[in-house]
Amino acid sequence: MKAIFVRNALLRMIKLIGAFFVCLAILIFALGIWFRVNNIYINTTPSLAVGLYKKVDAPIERGAYVAFCPPQLEVFKMAQQRKFIEVSNGLNGNCPSGHGLMLKQVMAINGDWVSIDVTGVMVNGKKLALSEPLPKDDQNLPLPRFQLNPTLLGLSDVLLMANHHPRSFDARYFGLMDQKHIVARVKPLIIFFHQ
Numbered sequence: 097m098k099a100i101f102v103r104n105a106l107l108r109m110i111k112l113i114g115a116f117f118v119c120l121a122i123l124i125f126a127l128g129i130w131f132r133v134n135n136i137y138i139n140t141t142p143s144l145a146v147g148l149y150k151k152v153d154a155p156i157e158r159g160a161y162v163a164f165c166p167p168q169l170e171v172f173k174m175a176q177q178r179k180f181i182e183v184s185n186g187l188n189g190n191c192p193s194g195h196g197l198m199l200k201q202v203m204a205i206n207g208d209w210v211s212i213d214v215t216g217v218m219v220n221g222k223k224l225a226l227s228e229p230l231p232k233d234d235q236n237l238p239l240p241r242f243q244l245n246p247t248l249l250g251l252s253d254v255l256l257m258a259n260h261h262p263r264s265f266d267a268r269y270f271g272l273m274d275q276k277h278i279v280a281r282v283k284p285l286i287i288f289f290h291q
Contacts, residue, residue, distance in 0.1 A: 165191035
């Protein structure tokens with residue numbers, strides 16, 4: 097009798113745990129759809145403050161945060177293989193390149209002078225903080241070295257950088273970006289913490 101009671105209690109517990117995980121999965125799926133419908137992006141990387149970012153209807157300007165689709169270039173394929181950027185899965189964007197959306201800050205636009213070398217990134221003669229390119233990643237693999245002699249940015253050029261973490265994968269490694277790859281301007285909605 098006691099064995100039957102214990103077995104029934106275990107079965108009830110297993111059913112409750114199973115129901116909990118099914119409900120949790122449904123909740124996560126529903127939140128993902130809600131975020132997508134409401135143009136909310138989740139940032140979990142150290143490149144920018146960890147939190148939720150919402151799409152806003154505003155022009156692309158210096159200092160703005162943007163979500164962009166990395167183009168199909170070898171440097172982004174390498175970044176995806178090394179897990180610097182994610183695979184596009186529908187929740188993090190449907191980028192034609194197969195890469196997930198990236199969130200960065202616009203540090204230079206049309207009319208700004210930009211140079212990139214081993215000492216860092218310069219905008220209008222001033223070196224950006226945390227802009228020195230690293231020779232190797234966390235796996236001790238060499239990182240690409242992007243060089244850009246002083247260049248006056250054209251109408252569609254933007255310089256996309258991180259502003260929170262020295263190990264971010266940004267323009268130090270992939271160079272200037274064309275604005276056509278920007279999907280949205282975003283602003284912080286809820287910031288959980290700065291890394």
